Amino acid sequence: MNVQHRAYMHTLAQLFVVFLKLGPSTFGGGYAMITAIERETVDKKHWLQPGEVGDMVSVAGSAPGGVAVNSAAFVGYRLAGVPGAVTAVIGIILPTFVIVFALSIFGAIFKDVPKVEAALKGVHAAVVALIIVAAYKVGKTSIFDASTLVIAGLSVLVLLFTTLNTIYLILGGPVLGMAVIAAKRALGMAALTEKEAQDNRLEINVPEYYI
Amino acid sequence: MLWQLFFVFLKIGCISFGGGYAIIALIQREVVGAGWMEGQQFQELVALAGMAPGSIATNTATLIGYSQMGIPGAAMATIGIILPSLLIVILFASIFLRLQGNSWVRASFYGLRPIITGLIMYAAIHFAAGGTNRSLLNWSTLGMVIICAGCLLAVLKFKIHPFAVILLSAVAGIVLF
Incomplete structure (x- = not known):
């Protein structure tokens, strides 16, 4: 077994363990998870750059399926190719798979106990907070000029007040992006497509006390 | 039957954009239409699936598979609903990572990210609206807002792990409600 192979197996094992740990905390599924995934993969393991979280969520959100599972697949693929994606997905699915069984056995017993309901209400509030944190983190790298702010605001309004299918919004995003950038270039304006890298480096060092 | 479970959820997995609650109605149509269970029984399974961590759609698939064919059925249904997204994410990620430098790809992500x-x-x-009752000003809503604000502070300022935040909120819920 050569060194490269061993390093690869080590990466796969790490992917499995990290996402196995993340699995049980995916309450509310999807976006609440982004906060936890970001913490593990960016802050602790340094697998992704802070700016890449936005890309991860964009790719994960534009494919069908749950955002959390798709994010796991993205990180796994980015680090170790197709086997990495499969390993990460198995890691994140396994705990829920087991918990679902445990619940199907105990759920019927505890469903009507008032204190369990109270605990679930508390969890519900926490999930809302985690989703807000995810929106804040992703928004920090994706909203940095007037056009991106307008696009984000409009998409919230469309989601709140129309029944338009999400898929059209997701398909519309790239079209809008290319149109805005092309228009800006045609008008001779500066057209940054990403927040400047320097900002990201600053954000690592400065704690977020201003929140 | 095992393959039937697999293919039904494979089909659902292909079109489950947005994940979660949006596709529950779709699953119900397939499952009740196939005569696997009654609508009432389906609703109970969905409530149970919502209590477990993870995507509610995947959990529902697991429970339906389990109710039909035991553990092998649960595994088949789960793999079926996961497989399409896994393949599509790998495809998207490979395209994205290869074309990352391309200015049009950057421009698309400029529009997609917001x-x-x-x-x-x-x-x-x-999700917040789903947790409150119709009347906004009551003890329950106030408690939820307090817990939510506390969680924001805990995660953003004190860098407490999200899982610990969830556990603490469960305790707070027991104390407050």
């Missing part, structure tokens, strides 16, 4: 941000904000609003 929309995803909007989706997440909407998810927060939607």
